[in-house]
Amino acid sequence: MDIKNKSPEELEALCGDIRARILEVVSANGGHLAPSLGAVELIVAMHYVFDCPQDPFIFDVSHQSYAHKLLSGRWAEFASLRKFGGLSGYTKPSEGDYFVAGHSSTSISLAVGACKAINLRGQNRVPVVLIGDGALSGGMAYEALNELGDRKYPCVIILNDNEMSISSPVGAISKYISQMMAGQFYQGFKARVNALLEKMPDSAAYMAKRFEEGFRLITPGMLFEELGLEYIGPIDGHDLREVIATLRTAKSMKKPVIVHAQTLKGKGYAPAETQAQKWHGVSPFDLKSATALKKSAAKSATAIFSDLLLGLARKHENVVGVTAAMPSGTGLDKLMSEFPQRFWDVAIAEQHAVTSMAAMAREGFKPYIAIYSTFMQRAYDQIIHDCAIMGLPVVFCMDRAGIVGEDGSTHQGAFDISFLSAIPNLNLTAPRDEASFAKIMEFSYSFERPLAIRYPRGSFGDAGDFASGEINLGKGEILEGGDSDVAFIGYGTGVAKAWQTASNLNFKPALVDLVFAKPLDTELLSNLSSRYKKWFVFSDGAKIGGIAQMISAFLAERGIEGVRVVSFEFDDEFISHGATSEVEEALGLTPEQLAQKVISNLN
Numbered sequence: 001m002d003i004k005n006k007s008p009e010e011l012e013a014l015c016g017d018i019r020a021r022i023l024e025v026v027s028a029n030g031g032h033l034a035p036s037l038g039a040v041e042l043i044v045a046m047h048y049v050f051d052c053p054q055d056p057f058i059f060d061v062s063h064q065s066y067a068h069k070l071l072s073g074r075w076a077e078f079a080s081l082r083k084f085g086g087l088s089g090y091t092k093p094s095e096g097d098y099f100v101a102g103h104s105s106t107s108i109s110l111a112v113g114a115c116k117a118i119n120l121r122g123q124n125r126v127p128v129v130l131i132g133d134g135a136l137s138g139g140m141a142y143e144a145l146n147e148l149g150d151r152k153y154p155c156v157i158i159l160n161d162n163e164m165s166i167s168s169p170v171g172a173i174s175k176y177i178s179q180m181m182a183g184q185f186y187q188g189f190k191a192r193v194n195a196l197l198e199k200m201p202d203s204a205a206y207m208a209k210r211f212e213e214g215f216r217l218i219t220p221g222m223l224f225e226e227l228g229l230e231y232i233g234p235i236d237g238h239d240l241r242e243v244i245a246t247l248r249t250a251k252s253m254k255k256p257v258i259v260h261a262q263t264l265k266g267k268g269y270a271p272a273e274t275q276a277q278k279w280h281g282v283s284p285f286d287l288k289s290a291t292a293l294k295k296s297a298a299k300s301a302t303a304i305f306s307d308l309l310l311g312l313a314r315k316h317e318n319v320v321g322v323t324a325a326m327p328s329g330t331g332l333d334k335l336m337s338e339f340p341q342r343f344w345d346v347a348i349a350e351q352h353a354v355t356s357m358a359a360m361a362r363e364g365f366k367p368y369i370a371i372y373s374t375f376m377q378r379a380y381d382q383i384i385h386d387c388a389i390m391g392l393p394v395v396f397c398m399d400r401a402g403i404v405g406e407d408g409s410t411h412q413g414a415f416d417i418s419f420l421s422a423i424p425n426l427n428l429t430a431p432r433d434e435a436s437f438a439k440i441m442e443f444s445y446s447f448e449r450p451l452a453i454r455y456p457r458g459s460f461g462d463a464g465d466f467a468s469g470e471i472n473l474g475k476g477e478i479l480e481g482g483d484s485d486v487a488f489i490g491y492g493t494g495v496a497k498a499w500q501t502a503s504n505l506n507f508k509p510a511l512v513d514l515v516f517a518k519p520l521d522t523e524l525l526s527n528l529s530s531r532y533k534k535w536f537v538f539s540d541g542a543k544i545g546g547i548a549q550m551i552s553a554f555l556a557e558r559g560i561e562g563v564r565v566v567s568f569e570f571d572d573e574f575i576s577h578g579a580t581s582e583v584e585e586a587l588g589l590t591p592e593q594l595a596q597k598v599i600s601n602l603n
Contacts, residue, residue, distance in 0.1 A: 001047075001070075001071050001072070001073065001075070003044070003047055003048055003071065004048060006048075008240065008241055011044060011048065011240055011244075012240055014044060015040050015041055015044055015240065016268075018040050018044070018067050018070050018071075019037055019040055019267070019268040019269070021070060021075070021078060022036050022037060022040075022066050022067070022070075023037075023268075023269055023287060024287075025078055025079055025081050026066075026081070026282065027284060027285050027286070027287045028079075028284055029081050029082050029083060029284060029406075030082060030281075030282055030283045030284050030406060031066070031081055031082055031089050031281065031282065031406075032063035032064065032066070032089065032280065032281050032282075033266065033269070033272055033279050033280070033281070033282050034265040034266035034272045034276045034279040034280050035063050035064035035132070035162075035265060035280060036063070036064050036065070036066035036067065037265070037266050037267050037268050037269055037272060038064070038160070038162050038237075038263045038264055038265040038266060038267045039064040039065075039067060039130065039160055039237075039263065040067045040267065040268075041237060041238050041239070041240045041243055041263075042130060042158055042160060042237055042243060042261055042263065043065070043067035043068050043071065043130070044067065044071070044240065045240060045243040045244045045247050046068075046128055046130065046158070046247065047068075047071045047072075048244055048247075049244060049247040049248050049251060050126065050128050050156075050247070050251065051125075052071075052072060053072075053096065053098065054125055055125050055126050055127065055128055056098045056099075056110075056111070056114045056125070056127040056128070057097070057098055057128055057130075058098055058099060058101075058107045058110050058111050058114070058127060058128070058129045058130070059091050059097075059101055059107065059129075059130050060101065060104060060105065060106065060107035060108075060129065060130065060131035060132060060135045060141075061090075061101055061102065061103065061104050061132070061135060062090040062091040062097075062101035062102065063089065063090060063281070064130065064132065064160070065090070065091050065097075065130075066078075066081075068091075068097075069081075069087060069095075072096060072097075073096070074087060074095065074096075082406040082408075082577055082578075083406075083578060083579075084576070084577070084578025084579060084582040084583060084586065085576075085578065086578075088408055088577055089406060089407060089408065089577065090102045090407075090408065090410060098114075100409075100410065101410070102374075102407070102408070102409075102410020102411055103374070103375065103378065103410060104134070104135045104138050104325075104348045105135045105136075105137075105138025105139070105140040105141040105348060106140065107129045107130070107131050107135070107141075108129055108131065108140075108141050108144035108145055108148065108157060109140060109141075109143070109144040110127075110129075111127040111129045111144070111148070111155050111157070112144050112147055112148050112151070112153070112155075114127045115127055115148070115151070115153030115154070115155050116151075116153070118153075119153060126154050126155065126156060126251055127155050127156070128155075128156045128157075128158065128247075129155070129156070129157040129158065130158045130160060131157060131158070131159060131160065132159075132160045132161075132162065133159060133160065133161045133162065134325060134347065134348060135348060136159070137325070137347030137348045137349055138347075138348040138349060139349060139351065139352070145224070145227050145229065146227060148228075148229065148256045149224075149227040149228025149229050149256065150228060152228070152255055152256060153255075153256060154253075154254045154255060154256070155256045155257070156247065156250045156251055156256075156257050156259060157229075157256070157257070157258050157259065158247075158259045158261055159233070159258055159259065159260045159261065160237065160261055160263055161234065161237075161260060161261065161262045161263065162262070162263045162264060162265045162276070221233065221258065221260065224258045228256070229255075229256045229257065229258050230250075230253060230255055230256065230257040230258065231257075231258045231260065232246055232249065232250060232257060232258070232259050232260065233246075233258070233259055233260025233261065233262075234260040234261065234262045235259070235260065235261050235262070236261070236262060237261030237262055237263035238263060238264065238267060243261060246259055246261075247259065265279075265280075266279050271290040277328065298458075298459035298460075299434065299459060300457075300458055300459050301399070301431075301437070301455040301456050301457070301458070301459065301460055302329070302330065302331045302399055302455075302457075303331060304434050304437050304438075304455075305330075305331050305370075305397060305399070305437070305441075305455065306330075306331025306332070306333075306334050306335070307334075308437065308438055308441040309321065309331070309332075309335060309368055309370075309397075309441065310334055310335055310338065312441060312442075312445055313335055313338075313339055313342065313343075316366065316445060318364065318365045318366050319342070319365075319366050319368065319445070320342045320343065320357070320360055320365045320366065320367050320368070321335055321342070321343045321344070321367065321368040321369070321370060322343070322344050322345075322346055322353045322356065322357050322367065322368075322369055322370070323344075323345050323346075323353070323369075323370045323371065324345070324346060324347065324348055324349055324350045324353045324371055324375065325345060325346075325347050325348045325349075326345075326370070326371070326372065326375075327345045329372070329399070330370035330371070330372070330397070330399050331370070331399075332345070332370050350371055350375055350376070350378040350379040350382075351378065351379045351381070351382050353369060353371065353379065354369055354379040354382035354383060354386060354387065354394075355382045355386045357369050357394050358382070358386040358387045358390070358392050358394060361387075361392040361393055361394050362390070362392060366393060366395075366445060367394045367395065368394075368395045368397055368444075369394060369395065369396050369397060370397045370399065371396070371397070371398065371399075372398065372399050372400040372411070372413065373398040373399070373400050373401040373402075373413030373414075373415075373416045373454060374400065374404075374410065374411045374412065374413055376396065376398055376416060377415065377416075377419065380419060383396070383420070383423065383426070383450075384423055387426075387450050388423045388424060388425045388426045388450050389425070391425045391449050391450065392449075392450060393447065393448045393449060393450065393451075394450055394451075395444045395447075395450075395451050395452075395453065396420075396450070396451070396452040396453065397453050397455075398413070398416055398452060398453065398454045398455070399455060399457070400413045400456070400457045401413040401416060401430070401454035401455060401456055401492070401493075401540060401541075402414070402454075402456050402457070402492075402493055402540025402541070403457075403540060403575060403580050403583055403584065404457045404580075405457065405577070405578065405579055405580040405583065406577050406578065406579065407577060408575075408576055408577025408578075409574040409575060409576060409577070412574070412575045413454070413457075413540075414540075414541060414542045414570050414575060415541070415542050416452070416454055416541070417454070417491075417517055417539070417541040417542070417545070417546055417547065418541065418542045418544060418545030418546060419545070420452050420518075421517060421518050421545060421550065422545075425449055425450055426449075426450045426451075426452060426518070427447075427449060427450065427451050427452070427473065427474075427516065427518055427519065428451075428452050428454070428516065428517040428518040429443075429451065429452070429453055429454075429471075429515060429516050429517070430453065430454045430455065430491055430492025430493070430515075430517070431453070431455060431460075431492065432460065432463045432490065432492060432493070432495035432496060432513055433460045433463050433468075433495075433496075434460060435467070435468040436468040436513075436515075437455065437460075438468075439468050439469075439470065439471045440453060440471055440515075441453075442471070443471035443472075447473070454492055455492070455493075456492075456493045456540065457580075458580075460493065460496065461493060461496030461497065461500065462496055462499070462500065463490075463495045463496035463499050464479065464480075464496075464499045464511070466479045466480070466513075471515065473516065473519065474516050474519035474520065474521055474522075475515065475516070475521050475524070476512060476513055476514045476515045476516065476520075476521040476524045477512070477513045477515060478510060478511070478512050478524065478528070479495075479511040479512065479513055480508075480510065480511050481510050482507075482508050482509045482510035482511075482532065483507060483508045484507045484508070484509060485531070485532050485533045485534055486507070486509040486510070486532060486534045486535075486536070486598075486602070487509055487510040487511075487512060487528055487532035487534070487535050487536070488501065488502055488509045488510065488511050488512065488536050488538060489512045489514060489535055489536070489537050489538065489547070489551070490511070490512065490513055490514065490537075490538040490539070491513075491514045491517055491537075491538070491539040491541075491547050492539065492540065493540050494537075494538035494539040494540060494547075494568075495511070495513045495538070497538045497540075497568070497589070497591060497594070498511060498536070498538040499511060500591035501538070501591045501594040501595050501598065503591070504591055504592055504594075504595035505595050505598065505599070509532075509536070510528070510531075510532055512524070512528065514547065517539075517547055517550065518550075520550060520551065520554055522554060522558075525551065525554060525555075526558065526560070529555070529560050529562075529563050532563075533562055533563055533564065534563075534564050534566070534601075534602065535551070535563060535564065535565045535566065536566045536568060536598060536601075537551060537565060537566065537567050537568060537569065538568050538569075538594075539568075539569050540569075540570075541569055541570065542569060542570050542572070543567050543569040543570055543571055543572065544572055546567065546569045546570075547567075547569065548565050548566070548567030548569060549567075551565055552565050566601055568589065568594055568597070570587070571587070575587070
């Protein structure tokens with residue numbers, strides 16, 4: 001959509017149309033509502049001032065990029081947002097976006113890399129970044145700012161500030177300063193003053209410099225200017241004319257510039273404006289009543305974890321916990337409310353979360369680290385270096401393990417088994433249902449080495465009516481014997497998938513719950529091999545480095561022959577977005593499809 005010839009009035013009307021389209025589609029499909037509504041004017045101004053796609057448009061996390069999708073030729077296709085085979089809820093190069101995004105704090109690093117390439121080619125292109133204030137809690141953003149301030153590449157970084165509040169007096173002063181700083185006259189005046197200072201006597205230049213530094217102490221941009229970047233703001237991120245004028249100034253400066261824009265999350269939809277956290281990411285809802293269209297009756301694994309950890313915290317005063325900007329998503333919000341001195345949200349800082357809890361374990365506390373499987377990837381070095389080497393008794397509680405549905409390839413929890421299983425001293429376990437989860441959580445408190453627990457998004461699947469035994473390290477369970485030489489071996493949610501697959505067959509395989517992926521129950525597997533010769537492995541994880549490969553390696557090491565192992569884990573490819581049921585069907589992993597695969601393998 002070409003908007004460069006539109007009048008200010010037409011652009012403002014367009015912002016209203018974009019908000020209406022976002023509300024229409026997200027209310028039907030679900031998605032990130034409040035962030036996208038709050039960023040509309042900023043994105044319209046980006047498209048008006050900069051040249052997309054010639055100028056790289058880089059979105060941090062990119063959950064706020066819906067307006068960009070609408071302005072870059074995807075208005076009609078937007079109805080397929082987050083649907084299987086439709087538009088991604090994040091930026092995606094296959095759709096025409098500059099870069100993939102789904103994790104936080106990567107945007108400024110990408111911009112620095114783009115700047116280097118542009119500089120080497122001698123091109124006249126300016127990367128523009130849209131980053132939320134929350135993403136600036138991630139250390140990677142500061143690593144990139146540190147280099148950008150030194151290199152001085154032309155780059156415009158829009159800081160979308162939708163959380164900070166400034167009191168009226170400071171706000172009034174800041175607005176006056178920002179309006180002055182945003183003007184072409186002031187920026188030219190500042191450059192001329194700097195040139196003049198170089199020619200002045202040392203004493204006069206020193207006094208002038210001290211005055212400038214003192215002046216900057218009352219502006220919010222002191223940190224950025226100390227890092228070597230120009231700072232403009234804060235400006236009203238919903239005043240389209242002001243945003244456009246400011247971005248024009250920033251673009252013309254030919255240096256790295258931070259544009260600080262204050263916005264309101266959920267702008268244009270009253271329920272989202274007043275409860276931004278609730279409306280950050282939503283399932284389908286009714287626009288008029290602002291109520292969800294459907295609610296799951298089954299208790300989610302997250303809620304089960306939250307209640308179990310709360311019980312442990314009430315019972316044991318040394319239980320502490322941390323999350324990285326996901327208190328409600330991980331269920332830690334209840335604990336932060338009841339025990340604010342023992343449970344923390346450290347913002348988007350997974351590395352810091354893990355290392356800080358390692359020190360608490362060293363001091364005799366029992367830390368529980370609640371982070372999504374996909375985000376645990378960001379703290380891999382800290383898991384090894386700060387927890388596992390010393391064998392510290394921390395517990396990694398990994399929510400959203402397995403397929404997570406509409407969030408897609410950047411969020412699927414497919415890899416934690418593979419990347420954690422290689423770490424010495426670290427043990428891996430997974431519950432199959434609520435009862436086994438309770439037993440595992442009790443075990444975790446008394447366990448004196450690092451432990452990782454994985455559990456799914458949403459509720460546990462039906463895994464049959466089997467009682468949960470006591471948890472012992474590296475011990476699995478044979479839930480029921482079979483009437484053939486076939487064994488179904490499940491891990492975590494894979495047990496439910498195995499049980500449901502078995503119900504589609506005309507024979508009865510043995511059903512095994514591994515309970516632990518590391519260490520494996522070698523005694524159970526050895527005994528199993530004498531009775532069952534065809535093993536089918538069910539696990540919501542990657543096939544490479546997964547459960548079946550661990551089992552095959554065990555059989556090879558023990559010299560156990562005659563057992564055939566078939567994996568029903570994820571193939572070596574990234575998993576797309578869509579409803580979980582549709583994604584599983586596309587992967588051939590529904591119980592009915594798996595039953596057919598079992599029959600084909602046996603034949």
